[in-house]
Amino acid sequence: MPLLYYWTANNREWDLNYGASFHLNQKNALLHGIEPGESLWVFTRRADGTYTMAAELLIRARTRNPETYRYGTYRVWGDLEQSRYFNIEHLPNAEPIIRALSCTSNAAILGQSFQGNAAVKQITTSDDALLRSFCRDFPSDARAKLLPEDELEAALMTDNPDRVRELIRVTYADESHQNRMQRLQETIATRSRQHVLELRDIYDGCCQLCAWSPRETYGSDICEAHHIHWISRGGTDALSNLVLVCPNHHRAIHRFDAPFDWADNAFQLGGTREALMLQKHPLMPVER
Numbered sequence: 001m002p003l004l005y006y007w008t009a010n011n012r013e014w015d016l017n018y019g020a021s022f023h024l025n026q027k028n029a030l031l032h033g034i035e036p037g038e039s040l041w042v043f044t045r046r047a048d049g050t051y052t053m054a055a056e057l058l059i060r061a062r063t064r065n066p067e068t069y070r071y072g073t074y075r076v077w078g079d080l081e082q083s084r085y086f087n088i089e090h091l092p093n094a095e096p097i098i099r100a101l102s103c104t105s106n107a108a109i110l111g112q113s114f115q116g117n118a119a120v121k122q123i124t125t126s127d128d129a130l131l132r133s134f135c136r137d138f139p140s141d142a143r144a145k146l147l148p149e150d151e152l153e154a155a156l157m158t159d160n161p162d163r164v165r166e167l168i169r170v171t172y173a174d175e176s177h178q179n180r181m182q183r184l185q186e187t188i189a190t191r192s193r194q195h196v197l198e199l200r201d202i203y204d205g206c207c208q209l210c211a212w213s214p215r216e217t218y219g220s221d222i223c224e225a226h227h228i229h230w231i232s233r234g235g236t237d238a239l240s241n242l243v244l245v246c247p248n249h250h251r252a253i254h255r256f257d258a259p260f261d262w263a264d265n266a267f268q269l270g271g272t273r274e275a276l277m278l279q280k281h282p283l284m285p286v287e288r
């Protein structure tokens with residue numbers, strides 16, 4: 001069941017400037033009806049008032065947020081390779097196409113048909129095909145480019161600000177990414193290395209996934225802090241966004257861009273689901 005979602009201009013700007021998350025959260029259970037491999041189409045309203053297509057998330061996984069999460073219970077994860085965020089600057093008006101789709105959108109102002117719970121609507125496979133052909137050659141928004149998160153985390157862990165700056169510079173060399181670069185610098189500048197130490201303290205240096213204790217085995221701390229919501233995709237450096245994992249698990253999490261389910265604190269590692277064995281500090285998705 002493909003879906004169509006209306007993304008407000010403000011939220012779109014925020015997402016692209018702080019790190020394209022390739023996620024969507026909603027209260028509406030329709031969001032959980034989408035199957036991996038199906039598309040979630042996103043449209044927005046440009047500053048000149050024109051409605052344009054904004055993104056296609058090719059769904060890779062569905063997970064749940066904690067019950068108390070105020071941006072909704074359901075979360076979908078877009079495939080990093082196949083999802084697209086469009087540069088909307090010169091895109092054609094999408095309103096005639098959206099109004100012609102099977103979902104109801106008959107309000108005088110199109111966006112009003114997509115408010116609150118109705119922001120996400122089910123569309124048919126022929127609607128999906130129509131949108132795919134309409135958006136086929138749309139250019140990408142370069143701000144959606146991702147930093148190599150594992151290298152970024154490694155540079156942060158070893159307190160190597162020159163390497164962090166270099167990663168940012170190489171990824172966002174273009175002038176048009178100034179905003180994105182600036183926001184990222186702010187995010188990273190407020191990062192606290194103290195969190196790694198706090199986690200090692202809480203878990204005696206053990207991996208939260210397999211409970212392996214390098215302290216016991218080697219008398220040394222080698223478990224690492226991982227940001228569940230990647231920093232390069234808008235994640236924050238809050239303790240509630242961090243888990244302590246062994247280097248093997250950390251590598252696997254990055255290799256699979258492992259979706260995390262906050263309902264049972266489990267990572268999806270390829271075809272295997274692994275829940276945290278050690279869980280003593282509360283985890284909460286980034287609020288956005």
Ligand SMILES: [Zn+2]
Binds near residue numbers: 212
């Ligand atoms: Zn482990």
Ligand SMILES: [Zn+2]
Binds near residue numbers: 150153227254
């Ligand atoms: Zn990590």
